[in-house]
Amino acid sequence: MNIKKATPWLLILLCTAACQQTDSDQALYKRDTHDEPRLTTEQLPNNLYDTNSAGLRKVENGYAAERVREQDLLNRGGVASPSINKRHLAGAISELATSIDDVSDTTTLATDKEVLIAYQGNGDDREELADQVKKSALSLIPRWYHVYVADDADLQSELERLGELPAEAEATRTEVDQMIEHMIANYPQGEKVSTVENENGERNGQSKWYKDSAPQDAKKRMGQ
Known part of the structure; x- marks a missing residue:
């Protein structure tokens, strides 16, 4: 047997075998977790997006892929709305905003549908700085x-x-x-988010969306 000729083939076989033995949890993306049991609330990672309702499988390297079939939605009774850890979200936004030049201190309030940010700015262009802070949140x-x-x-x-x-x-x-209305009326909000959204991300014709979209009973309580 010619050792020199056999060596390349032997290396290929060894590499193939080694790759097949690699733990699937170390893969960059999980290819299909459909048949694997979902994690319990206690097992879920304490991450920015607390997806308890969806039960996404934890992948140790920080990436995850989730496959959902039509039958899954039927079994679950529809699309699950992910819950969000608002305290972690607010903290992450404040950290990112404070990292901007000319911003020295930031406080963020996160609700179910909006983010309110108050910050100490040192720049001359207030409008530009407001836009940067807003985009850090977006x-x-x-x-x-x-x-x-x-x-x-x-x-x-x-x-x-x-x-x-x-x-x-x-x-x-x-x-x-009331705080939202105060911010809009008295402070720069930066540029429009898109051609169909205003400076705050509200779609055209939907100002005060947080009241317009409220349930009817809530509108009555607000005196509308």
Whole structure:
């Protein structure tokens, strides 16, 4: 047997065998987790997007792929709305915004559908800085969220106070709405998000969307 000629083939066979033995959990993307059991709430990672309702499988290297078949949706009774760890989301936005030049301090309030940001800005162009802060939030939040900003250090303590109030209380919702209106009326909001959305990510013709989209009984309580 010619050893020199056999060596390349032997190396190929060894590499193939080694690759087949690689633990699938180390793969960059999980190809199909459909038949694997979903994690319990206790097993789920404490990450930015707390997907307890969907039960996404944890992948140790930080990537995950989830396959969903039509039958899965039928079994679940429809599309599951992911819950979001709002405290972690607010913290991540504040960190990213504070990393911007000319921003020295940031406080973020995250609700189910909007993000309010108060920051201390040192730049001359307030509009440009507001746009940068807003875009830092847009890079992290779900697409249905809207963003409101204010370069006012005095509002930081107000956002912190709102963050400690009971989220389901009518009075809390009213205060958040009032804060949003105050931010829009008194502080730069940056450029329009897109050709069909205003500076806060609201679609054209849908200003005060947080009231317009409220359930009818909630509108009655708001006096509309």
